[in-house]
Amino acid sequence: MKSRDLMELASRNLRESALRNSLTTLGIAVGIASLVAFLSLGIGIQHLAQSRLEGTGLFNTIYVYPRFNRPGRGGRGGRGDNSTVPQLAPGQIKNLTDETRAQLTALPHVMEVFPELRFTSDLRNGDTGHVYGAASAPASANGQGQFDGMQGTFFSSQTAPEAILHKDLAQQLADELKIQPAQLIGREFTLRYPKRVAIPVNPNESPEDRAANDEFGAGFRVDPSEIKVKIVGIVENEQAGPGGLGGVRILLPLTLVEQLNPVQGSDVRSIIQSPDQRVYASLTVKTTDPKFVPDLEVAIKKMDFDTFSLFDAAKSLHKFFAVLDTFLGVFGSLALAVASLGIINTLVMAILERRREIGILKALGAPDRDVRGLFFAEAGVMGLFGGGLGVFIGWAIGRIINFGMNIYLKSQNIPTENIWLVPLWLVGVAIAISVVVSLIAGLYPAARAAKLDPVQALRYE
Amino acid sequence: MTEQNQPALETREVIRHYTMGDTVIRAVDGVSLRIEPGEFVSLLGSSGSGKSTLLNLIAGLDRPTGGAILAHGNDLAKMSGDDLAKHRSLTVGMVFQAFNLLPRMTLEENVELPLRLAETDFDMRAGRVRESLERVGLGKRLGHRPSELSGGEQQRAALARALVNRPKILLADEPTGNLDSKTGEEIMSFIAQFNREMGMTVLMVTHEPQLAARYTQRQFHMRDGKLAQNGAQP
Numbered sequence: 001m002k003s004r005d006l007m008e009l010a011s012r013n014l015r016e017s018a019l020r021n022s023l024t025t026l027g028i029a030v031g032i033a034s035l036v037a038f039l040s041l042g043i044g045i046q047h048l049a050q051s052r053l054e055g056t057g058l059f060n061t062i063y064v065y066p067r068f069n070r071p072g073r074g075g076r077g078g079r080g081d082n083s084t085v086p087q088l089a090p091g092q093i094k095n096l097t098d099e100t101r102a103q104l105t106a107l108p109h110v111m112e113v114f115p116e117l118r119f120t121s122d123l124r125n126g127d128t129g130h131v132y133g134a135a136s137a138p139a140s141a142n143g144q145g146q147f148d149g150m151q152g153t154f155f156s157s158q159t160a161p162e163a164i165l166h167k168d169l170a171q172q173l174a175d176e177l178k179i180q181p182a183q184l185i186g187r188e189f190t191l192r193y194p195k196r197v198a199i200p201v202n203p204n205e206s207p208e209d210r211a212a213n214d215e216f217g218a219g220f221r222v223d224p225s226e227i228k229v230k231i232v233g234i235v236e237n238e239q240a241g242p243g244g245l246g247g248v249r250i251l252l253p254l255t256l257v258e259q260l261n262p263v264q265g266s267d268v269r270s271i272i273q274s275p276d277q278r279v280y281a282s283l284t285v286k287t288t289d290p291k292f293v294p295d296l297e298v299a300i301k302k303m304d305f306d307t308f309s310l311f312d313a314a315k316s317l318h319k320f321f322a323v324l325d326t327f328l329g330v331f332g333s334l335a336l337a338v339a340s341l342g343i344i345n346t347l348v349m350a351i352l353e354r355r356r357e358i359g360i361l362k363a364l365g366a367p368d369r370d371v372r373g374l375f376f377a378e379a380g381v382m383g384l385f386g387g388g389l390g391v392f393i394g395w396a397i398g399r400i401i402n403f404g405m406n407i408y409l410k411s412q413n414i415p416t417e418n419i420w421l422v423p424l425w426l427v428g429v430a431i432a433i434s435v436v437v438s439l440i441a442g443l444y445p446a447a448r449a450a451k452l453d454p455v456q457a458l459r460y461e
Numbered sequence: 462m463t464e465q466n467q468p469a470l471e472t473r474e475v476i477r478h479y480t481m482g483d484t485v486i487r488a489v490d491g492v493s494l495r496i497e498p499g500e501f502v503s504l505l506g507s508s509g510s511g512k513s514t515l516l517n518l519i520a521g522l523d524r525p526t527g528g529a530i531l532a533h534g535n536d537l538a539k540m541s542g543d544d545l546a547k548h549r550s551l552t553v554g555m556v557f558q559a560f561n562l563l564p565r566m567t568l569e570e571n572v573e574l575p576l577r578l579a580e581t582d583f584d585m586r587a588g589r590v591r592e593s594l595e596r597v598g599l600g601k602r603l604g605h606r607p608s609e610l611s612g613g614e615q616q617r618a619a620l621a622r623a624l625v626n627r628p629k630i631l632l633a634d635e636p637t638g639n640l641d642s643k644t645g646e647e648i649m650s651f652i653a654q655f656n657r658e659m660g661m662t663v664l665m666v667t668h669e670p671q672l673a674a675r676y677t678q679r680q681f682h683m684r685d686g687k688l689a690q691n692g693a694q695p
Contacts, residue, residue, distance in 0.1 A: 005577040016565055360561045363522055364622070365550020365578045367543045454522045458561065 001370045010377035017350065021378075024339075024346040025386045031336030032390020032434045036422060037397045038332035039325060039430075044398075044421040046321040053317070058310045060111075062285040062297055064104065065306040066096055094304050096280040104285055107299055109292035114138045114254055115280040119262035121250060122192040123169070124226075125176055132169060133248035134193070136257035140286055149415065152185040152233030158255035163191070164233040169249040184231045191250070194263040195225035196278075222263050290314065336433070339386070340441035343379055347445030350378070351452070358449055359457025368450040375446035376439060383438025387431035394430070395422045467534045469630055469662035470496040470519060475528035477514050477686075488514040490686035491528070496679075498533075498629070501656040501663040503673035506683035512666045513634055515683070519664065520553055520632050521545040532630065550579045553630045554623030558638035560615040562607040562622070568594060569603040572622045579626050593621040597651055613644035620651055631655060633665040637672065649676050 001009075014021045053059060094100070096115075104113040114136075121134040141147075142154040155162045165173075170181040177184075198220045229252070252260075265281070285300070287293055293311040300307050351358070358371055398420030406416040477489040489511045496502050506512045517523040518530055521537050524545075530537040532552050537545065549555075554575075562571045572590045581589070594600050597617035607615050616636060623631060633652060637645030653676050655661045667673050673680045682689040 001577055002580050004583075005580075009577070012565075356561075357563055360563060361574070361578070362546070363520070363549060363555055363557075363561070364575045365546050365626075367546035369543075370546075370578065455517050458522075458557070 001366070001373065006370070006373050006377050007381075010374055010381055013350070013354070013374070014378055014381060017353075020346055020349070021382060024342045025382045025389065027339040027342040028336070028383060028386025028434055028438060029389035029393055031333075031339035031437075032387050032430050033393035033397060034335040035329065035332035035433070036391050036394025036426065036430050037420075038328040039426060040394065040398050040420045040422045042321065042325040042328040043423060043426065044419040046325070047421050048417060048419055049317065049321075053310075053314070059290040059314050060287045060293065061309060062287070062293060062300065063308045064096065064100075064283045064285055064300055065281075065308070066093055067304055067306045068093065096283050096305070098278065100303075100305075101280075101283055103303065104283060104300065107285075107296060109288045109296065111286040111288050112138065112140060113283055113285050115258075116282050116284060117254070117257045117262070117264060118248060119193055119257075119264050121262075123163075123173075123250060124190040124192060125173055128176060129192075130169065130172065130249075132250055134191070134250040134252055134257075134262075135248040136254040137164070137251045138254045138284075147233075147235060150233050150235045151182055152231070155232060155253045158253045159259065160253060161227055161229045161256060162232045162253065163189075163229040164235060164251040165231060166249040167234050167236050170231075170234045181234055185233065186230065188228050188230050190226050191229050191252075192224060192226045193260060195223045196220050196261050196263045197223050225260070227260065336437055340437050343382060343438055343441035344445060346382075347375055347379060347442055348448070350375075351445055351449045355452065355457050358452050359454045362452070362454035363458060371452070372446040372450040375449050376442050379438045379442025379446070380435055383435040384431065386438065387434025390434060391422070391427050391430050398422060467498075468495045468531070469498040469500065469533060470494075470664065471529075471531040472515070472519070473529040473531075475515070475518060475530055476526045477511075477518055477523065478526045487686045489518065489525070492683075492686075492688050493528075494681055494688065496662060496664060498662055499656070499660045500679065501653065501677045502665070502679045502681065503677040504664060504666045504681045504683060505668065505670060505673055506689075507668065510683040511686040512683045514686075516632055516634050516664065516666050520555055521548045546578075550575060551626055552628055553632050554626065554628040556616065556619045556623050556631070556633045556636045558635040560607070560612075560619045560639070562615055562618055564607050567604050567606055568599060568610075568618050568621075571607070571618060572625050575622060575626045581626075589625055590621075593625040594618070596624065597621045611644075612640050613647055616640060616644075616648050617651065620648070620655075624655065629662060631661050631663045633663065635666055635668070637667070637669070645672070652676070 101113050101115070104110060117136040119134055121132060123130045123132065137155070139155075139158055147154060150164070152164070155164070165184070167181065170184055173184055173189075174181040235251075261278075285296065287296055290311065293309050297307045297309060297311075361371060361374075402418060402420050405419070409416050472492050472494050475489055475492045476487070479486040479488060492511075492515055504512045504515065514523070518525050518537075519532070521532075521540070525538055528538070532548060535548070535552075537548060540548065562568075563574070566574070569590055572593055573586055576586045576589060591600060591603070594603060597620050599614060599617055599621060602610065602614070602618075607618065610618065616639075620636075631652065636652065637648055640648060649672060652663055652665065656663045663677075665673070665677065670680075
């Protein structure tokens with residue numbers, strides 16, 4: 001029989017027992033809806049977690065540290081397995097300098113390299129000082145989760161004398177000024193900081209003194225300095241990582257901080273290691289895509305530096321969600337399994353009712369495969385409609401729960417979220433599963449119908 | 462043997478036995494007969510004599526336990542399931558005592574069914590259906606369902622369905638059994654007309670000797686699964 005004839009006859013048969021077939025189709029729809037609802041919850045949560053984590057910018061980030069030889073520890077803080085990393089002989093330890101920064105920037109797939117500059121500052125409100133840690137934020141920090149729900153704006157440029165405050169410090173300043181924290185935005189404050197000033201070589205130095213100083217150079221001195229900064233934003237989150245507050249209360253543009261050249265904790269090391277040039281405690285390498293992180297880490301380690309990234313953590317996260325999705329899928333499939341029994345029941349009943357009709361079809365020349373195909377087509381059509389309806393019901397359940405949840409979140413002043421996601425691929429997969437499960441359920445009835453003895457079937461009343 | 466010399470139907474020592482528990486029922490027990498192309502032959506016998514079983518074997522609805530059944534030289538016993546289905550679809554047309562029309566389909570759809578099964582081109586179907594129904598005088602009843610027709614009309618529709626694939630052989634299993642005598646005569650006239658005008662070979666099972674004598678050229682009589690009287694030319 002031609003496919004068109006098969007589908008026409010199958011549709012006609014389904015219409016003949018509209019109520020029973022509709023109920024069976026609804027059973028499949030409920031099964032698929034359950035599967036879609038469970039899986040879309042898993043996908044939604046995964047998406048939410050992933051977007052939050054990716055929003056931190058941590059997954060395309062490599063932290064680079066100088067390699068230290070410490071007994072029993074492989075590199076800085078013992079991070080990772082550094083047993084394969086060659087130990088450096090004393091005196092071979094390489095500092096992170098501006099030259100290193102340039103070398104790292106030249107590596108392939110590197111978007112930017114920047115230091116983490118942290119220093120002690122004093123934000124002055126008239127005569128009142130507020131001594132807090134300040135940190136630099138690169139332009140790429142903009143748009144990260146750190147700044148979600150920020151009042152005001154990010155820095156207008158990387159050299160602008162602008163500051164973003166943590167809400168605690170903003171609240172403290174606002175209370176002193178008897179204004180709302182939001183009213184701080186646009187106001188200027190004085191920021192005091194310890195400026196690092198290089199000591200020029202003394203031309204009058206005696207050759208003996210110069211020889212004695214050669215090992216350490218001229219060094220630097222620390223001058224108290226200040227700058228006027230305009231408050232442009234107030235953040236609530238206190239996120240670690242590059243561009244994050246991570247314990248400090250004031251954020252300044254990275255280039256501005258570099259120009260200010262404040263003294264940092266790591267400068268003490270500079271004095272003994274390399275007083276003539278700035279030495280960074282760490283450098284942050286941003287890649288164009290998280291997938292380049294492992295190769296870049298290898299390349300950087302070959303340059304005799306230690307690295308750390310969250311790439312492995314991201315892989316574990318994917319594994320966790322794969323397991324979660326499998327569990328949710330199995331739970332969601334239970335209703336589908338029950339629905340498939342409904343299909344078998346409906347089709348077996350149809351064989352009993354249409355026994356004589358099957359006999360007539362065979363007497364008129366229908367081969368077994370046409371009879372089998374007819375029952376298969378009926379199962380497939382029920383699966384197709386059940387799948388389509390199920391996806392819609394599953395999507396609607398997700399929407400309704402999302403809607404209710406967001407009403408609650410709003411009432412608690414928590415930003416709304418979309419934790420039920422039905423991506424297009426899930427629609428296709430769910431309908432395909434529905435059709436395949438229906439066809440599998442139709443296997444037994446179709447085989448039974450095809451094997452009917454036409455002589456017996458024609459005698460049946 | 463050329464096709465012209467071949468019989469339309471031939472059975473050679475055909476056996477069809479059923480086993481019920483320990484008992485073997487010999488429904489057809491060594492039947493040999495030969496029907497030439499264009500013949501109108503009847504198969505007579507009392508109820509349970511095996512005539513319908515033999516007809517089902519010739520129709521390819523059942524397989525013999527032994528022996529050979531040849532339709533235009535092709536041995537049905539050696540055919541695959543698909544080939545037997547093709548035989549039922551294209552070589553033979555069948556009419557039954559109970560008409561066996563599908564009640565939820567219109568006459569047009571019922572008659573179209575064999576064309577669907579034979580995978581006839583879509584654009585040829587409407588013409589073939591109309592032609593068949595007009596041949597039995599039901600050209601204006603295309604959209605009617607079987608339940609809206611009399612018994613005679615239903616059997617005429619069944620005849621139209623048997624004709625639509627233009628088979629060479631018509632097998633009729635007590636086609637007048639459910640009809641009154643006047644309507645039965647009408648149906649017999651149609652069958653005789655197909656035999657005469659279309660050269661169709663007809664094998665009819667009946668238990669009415671007068672009807673068989675009036676319309677068929679030869680009669681085979683069956684008793685207890687065997688041919689009691691080998692249909693000699695009257």
